[in-house]
Structure formats: structure tokens, C-alpha cells
Amino acid sequence: MLKNTIFLTVLVLLFSGNFSKAQSIIWLDQLDLSVATQGHGKPGINTSVDGKKMTIAGETFDRGFGTHAESSLLIKLNGKAKHFSAWVGIDDEITGHTPAVEFEIYGDNKKIWSSGVMRLGDKARPVSVSLQGINQLELVVTDGGNGPYYDHANWANARFEAVGVSTFETFNPIASTPYILTPKPAVTPRINSASVYGVRPGSPFLFRIPATGERPMTFSVKNLPKGLAVDTKTGIITGKIAEKGTYEVILSAKNAKGSASKKLRIVCGDKIALTPTMGWNSWNCFGHEVSAEKVKRAADALIKTGLVNHGWNYINIDDSWQYNRDGKDTSFKGKMRDENGYILTNSKFPDMKGLTDYMHSNGLKAGIYSSPGPWTCGGCAGSYGYEKQDAESYAKWGFDYLKYDWCSYGGVIDGLPDNDPNKVPSLAFQGGADLDKGVKPFKVMGDLLKKQSRDIVYNLCQYGMGDVWKWGDDADAQSWRTTNDITDTWASVKSIALAQDKAAPYAKPGNWNDPDMLVVGVVGWGNAHQSRLKPDEQYLHISLWSIFSAPLLIGCDLEKLDDFTINLLTNDEVIAVNQDALGKQGVCQQTIGELKIYVKELEDGGKAVAFANFGREKVNMSYKDFQKLGITEHQTVRDLWRQKNIAKINTSNQSLALEIPAHGVAYYKFTGTK
Numbered sequence: 001m002l003k004n005t006i007f008l009t010v011l012v013l014l015f016s017g018n019f020s021k022a023q024s025i026i027w028l029d030q031l032d033l034s035v036a037t038q039g040h041g042k043p044g045i046n047t048s049v050d051g052k053k054m055t056i057a058g059e060t061f062d063r064g065f066g067t068h069a070e071s072s073l074l075i076k077l078n079g080k081a082k083h084f085s086a087w088v089g090i091d092d093e094i095t096g097h098t099p100a101v102e103f104e105i106y107g108d109n110k111k112i113w114s115s116g117v118m119r120l121g122d123k124a125r126p127v128s129v130s131l132q133g134i135n136q137l138e139l140v141v142t143d144g145g146n147g148p149y150y151d152h153a154n155w156a157n158a159r160f161e162a163v164g165v166s167t168f169e170t171f172n173p174i175a176s177t178p179y180i181l182t183p184k185p186a187v188t189p190r191i192n193s194a195s196v197y198g199v200r201p202g203s204p205f206l207f208r209i210p211a212t213g214e215r216p217m218t219f220s221v222k223n224l225p226k227g228l229a230v231d232t233k234t235g236i237i238t239g240k241i242a243e244k245g246t247y248e249v250i251l252s253a254k255n256a257k258g259s260a261s262k263k264l265r266i267v268c269g270d271k272i273a274l275t276p277t278m279g280w281n282s283w284n285c286f287g288h289e290v291s292a293e294k295v296k297r298a299a300d301a302l303i304k305t306g307l308v309n310h311g312w313n314y315i316n317i318d319d320s321w322q323y324n325r326d327g328k329d330t331s332f333k334g335k336m337r338d339e340n341g342y343i344l345t346n347s348k349f350p351d352m353k354g355l356t357d358y359m360h361s362n363g364l365k366a367g368i369y370s371s372p373g374p375w376t377c378g379g380c381a382g383s384y385g386y387e388k389q390d391a392e393s394y395a396k397w398g399f400d401y402l403k404y405d406w407c408s409y410g411g412v413i414d415g416l417p418d419n420d421p422n423k424v425p426s427l428a429f430q431g432g433a434d435l436d437k438g439v440k441p442f443k444v445m446g447d448l449l450k451k452q453s454r455d456i457v458y459n460l461c462q463y464g465m466g467d468v469w470k471w472g473d474d475a476d477a478q479s480w481r482t483t484n485d486i487t488d489t490w491a492s493v494k495s496i497a498l499a500q501d502k503a504a505p506y507a508k509p510g511n512w513n514d515p516d517m518l519v520v521g522v523v524g525w526g527n528a529h530q531s532r533l534k535p536d537e538q539y540l541h542i543s544l545w546s547i548f549s550a551p552l553l554i555g556c557d558l559e560k561l562d563d564f565t566i567n568l569l570t571n572d573e574v575i576a577v578n579q580d581a582l583g584k585q586g587v588c589q590q591t592i593g594e595l596k597i598y599v600k601e602l603e604d605g606g607k608a609v610a611f612a613n614f615g616r617e618k619v620n621m622s623y624k625d626f627q628k629l630g631i632t633e634h635q636t637v638r639d640l641w642r643q644k645n646i647a648k649i650n651t652s653n654q655s656l657a658l659e660i661p662a663h664g665v666a667y668y669k670f671t672g673t674k
Helices: 002-016 283-289 292-304 352-363 389-397 407-411 440-450 490-497 503-505 535-547 563-569 571-576
Strands: 021-029 054-056 060-062 062-069 071-076 081-090 098-108 108-117 125-130 136-143 152-163 169-172 198-200 203-208 218-222 226-232 236-237 247-254 260-266 276-282 314-316 363-371 402-403 458-460 479-481 512-514 550-556 587-592 595-601 607-613 619-623 634-639 643-651 655-662 665-672
Touching: 002 440, 002 563, 021 550, 060 152, 062 071, 081 098, 081 108, 081 550, 098 125, 108 125, 108 619, 169 655, 198 643, 218 276, 247 440, 276 292, 276 363, 292 352, 314 402, 352 363, 363 389, 389 440, 402 440, 440 607, 490 595, 503 512, 503 587, 535 563, 535 571, 535 595, 535 665, 571 665, 607 655, 655 665
Parallel strands: 198 260, 276 314, 276 550, 314 363, 363 402, 402 458, 458 479, 479 512
Antiparallel strands: 021 152, 054 060, 062 152, 071 136, 071 169, 081 125, 081 152, 098 108, 098 136, 203 236, 218 247, 226 236, 247 260, 587 595, 595 607, 607 665, 619 655, 634 643, 634 665
16 A cells, blocks of 8 residues: 555656755865866865865865866856855965955846855855856956955855756857967078167177078178177177167078068167067076076077077076075075175076176076065065075176065065064065155165176066056066966956056057966966967967066976967067067057957068957947947958968948957958058
8 A cells, every 4th residue: 555655646746847856965166167167276175186085164164176277167057056055265275375255146246146255264154145047157256456366265065956967067158179370380490589689888699690590591791890700500699799880680590491681670779689688587487496497497498499590599497496585405504695795596596607708609688586675475585684685696696687576675674673684574565555665675786787788687576566567667676567377267367458558658669568488288287288268268368468578477387389389489570570670569459348459660661560358258240330449441360379361451431340259369460561
């Protein structure tokens, strides 16, 4: 009798449709979290982002999703979810830092819940959100306003109440298959240098003619000013120019397949870095593990991969060439400086002069790093109180570039506490917006660098505080950071890109806005990985840094370059826009939904235009608002990435077909024709 009753109940449920609508609980950690994007590490399944038990303000949670800001997870609900609940907060594993995040939930692209800013030690906040009728859900963790540093965030005990389903699909709408657009260089010579180069009178001159084409190749230069000579086998020009002046020279390269020539304007005067710096920086791939040997191998790789033939020529050592305050270096005997205050290198850099000589012998330039505070960001010896000795050391060692990082200076902005540098934290960013106190340390070093016997390009790593672009030139700097550190995430690249226009009017030859390093290739010291940016995002990243006239500093391991990354870094037409001698920075001239259109004026009268799609949907349109871009009459349109002309149009009555992938770009040059 009981069996018959159960059978009849099941039949009633089936025929009534209620059986298929039975409710179920689906835990967030049961979904595929691997598609999530985040600022650091891998998604934690029932763990923090560091793989530990999830704890928030001392409370332990067994289930959930541990992530790191900036973070996004997209979930297809298709109207099958009724409710979402969770507890959110910053994981306790971050101690000694000040992380801040905000948790946000979007339903069908509309914000339906926010936690407000949360900080380390805040008790977990409950989440209870109705999902009735929602087809797509996005779980977001944003930076809480102080940079995405140590932002370990937990969606704890997160679960859905669902109807008629046992799981949900997670997805990433951005294509992940790499594709190559840059054509292979021809076997015939092509000279890829900028058309202008600046040097100060009496400073050592070093210029390697960048040229692609089959080797062996011979080089020559016509009208070379007195004091300079060219090595015909390597194309390296060295010497000194004594007198101020502008010298028009003709660079030539020849191989068995043909020859090429290009005009170069050498300007000997007060300005250097007349085009943005191009090169490599050690931090994003080596961090504190940097060594002279690794730097030397990076220089070798720059040459071996052919990057040097496209204009990449700086090899910059970032933090950790000095002694660290932790004293772990086995050669460290409590002395970071000698008896005259000159800084000592740690055991990983036994011969700094020998290292720069090696760079120079290959036609490369060398860069170094310090802080105006007593400590660098990584806790190594900074320049506070020893600025004169350090500037002299950089010149004596033969450096051509200095990155000067704010770091600990906030801790001494009102003087050294108790005359004890050990009481100053390595990270103290306060006070950078103070236009009197914040400018002072950078001006001090700028004055000293100008007095040295060689040109040293001066980069202020000041994170845009106090609108540095308005006064960086007065501090005798050639470039300055406009934002916080970049990470290899879409959220980081997007936010930095969208923040550049305000500084654009201050860019000109010898003065460049720096949106930080390029995050392509294998990055992440201690956790080496291919850039988290999707291929289309990387094309957009490089295109915008090109049109922004930004310094181009590669941050990846040069010994692990794949074909896709080489394709990104060796497109001479994209690089030429960045290195254009007019020195204008491209700005956004029009916004259409999520499409932003950036325009840069070029020395030859043409215009570079980047149609940048910041949205998650492909853009398909016929564009005809050319007057808003300052483009008129008949134009030849050239695809810079593909290096080919794609259209000839009359902008007064014709349109241009655009098909731009999500998070992608169409990068064109418009040239007027008769």
C-alpha cells in the first residue's frame, strides 16, 4: 500500500510539472572557477587565494571562492536561480598590510548589491540577493581605493537556490586563442629608428642603428657630426659632440638582398629622450631574484630575438641590486655604504661597471633604480641623505637611466624620525600630493643628474600623485608615472588606459606620461605565468601604449618569448606611431557606448586612430563621424597591425566598416590623399 502511494505521488508530480521545478542548492565552489579573472594567483576552491583555510576576522569558513582584486566571475543563470547568499571579506592571511576591497554583484549588467569598502579585520558581511528573472550574474571584487595590493578576498559559504538545475555554467566572453597579425620582416634591409635623437654636448653618444633584414649587414652614415664614428659591422655610433646644434644625417644599411636608408635628426642641446624610452625592466619577471647574470642574459636575449632591430635598447635593473634591510645577503656585514657614503652593491651584482660596459659594447643602454626615501619599496637601501653620492655612482658606473620610486619617502616627508631610518617603513606613500614637500626630493635628484658627465634619462615613479605631469619637467625628469602599478589583468589595463587623457597636454619631446610597463609574455616573479590578458586585450594594450606616446618597457622574461608576444613587440608601424617625432599624445576624441576612439597627430600630417572596444560585445558598425576625429576629405586607411592599406575613402560621404572584437582594437593610420 505504501509503495502504491509513493508511485502515485511521483506520477502526480510528473504530470503537474512540479517535479522538474524542485529546488536545489548549488554551491559556488562546485562551479568551474578557472574562467574567473583576478589580479593575482589562481582561484581558490574552498581556500583563500594562497591556498589556506578561509578566515575572515577570525571566523573560519569551509566553503567558498578565494580570489584577489580586481576579480570577475560570470555565471549563466538563465532565470533558473532564485537566490544567492554568501559571507564576504578580506582573508586574515594578509597581515602587516592595508588591503581594501569592495564586493559587487551585477545581474544582467546592472548592479544589484554592494558590500561597500571592506578592510582587513572587518567582520564578514552577509550577502542575500534575489535572483528572480536574472539570466547572467557577475561576481566582482574591486580595489577599495588604495591600489590592488594584497587584496585577498573571499566569497565564503556562497550558494545558490536554484530551480530545476543542478549546476550553472561559468564563462569568459573574451576570446582566448592567440593570433598573429604582424608580417614577418623582409630579408631586405629596413631601418626602424625614430627620426630624431637627443643628446647633451659632451655626453657620451651611443646609438645602435635598428635594422631588420638578412645578416650579414653593413652600415654607414652620411654627414656624421665631428666627434662621432660608426662601426660598419654593428651599426653602433659612438663618440661625443662638443657643440650644440641640429645635425641631419642619413643612416644606411646594406646586405646581399638590397639596401635601405633613413634620415635621422641628431639634436645636441638641453633635451634628451626626444622620443619615449624603449627597452626592458627586470621587476615583473625577476623581482627580488634579479642578478647581474639574469640582466646580462636579458641583454643577450634582446639581441638574439631581434628585438634590438626594432628599436628596443634599454636594459633596466629594478629593485634589489642594493643591500636589503633584512640582512639576509651572506655578504652583508651591516654596511650598506662605504665610509664616504657611496652605496654598495649586493653580492648578486659584483661588478656594476663591468655590467654596463657589456651593455654598451652591444649598443644597449643600462638603467638602474632607487628611491628618494631611506628604503626602496622592496626594503633595499634608498638614496635619502646620499643623493649626491648616488648620482655620482650612477654616472661612474655608466648608467643611462634612473627610475626613482617614491616608496618610503612618505615616512620622512617631515624629516627622519628620531634620526633613525629603521623606524621608517619601506612602504609609506603619504604626502605625495603635497606640491611643496612632494616635489622636493625629485627636484634634488634631477638637479644632481644634470650635473653628471653623461646623459641619464630620469623617470619619476610617483604614481601620479599631485598631478606629477604638471611639474615633472620642472624636476628635470623626462618621464613620470601617471597611475598605480599595472597588473596583467583587464581591469588594471582598462582603468589605467581610461585615466591617461588628463595628462596628455603635458606630453612633448623630452617629457612623457608613463602608464607603467607592458604586461605581455611570461610575467610574475615567483609565479611565472603567461600574461592573464587575452590576445585581443594584449593587442589593445600595445596599441594604446603606442598611441599614448608612452615609454615602452617590456616586463616579461625575454628568454621565454613565444611567437605571439614577439609579434606584439616587433610591429615597426605600431612602434613608429609611439616614436613619432612630433611627440603628441593621442587622446579620446569620441565615445560610442563602450567604444572609445583615440586620435594622435603625426609629424607627416597623418593621424593614428585606435578604435578601442572596452565592452564585452563585438562592435560591428559603419563609421562615418570623421569630422569629430579631425579627419577630412580623401584618406588612405592603413591597418597598422597588418601593415597594409585597407581602404580609400572620401570622408565627407563614405563610411568605414568596423568589426572590433570584445576588449579588442582596430588600429589604423589615416593619410590624406588628393
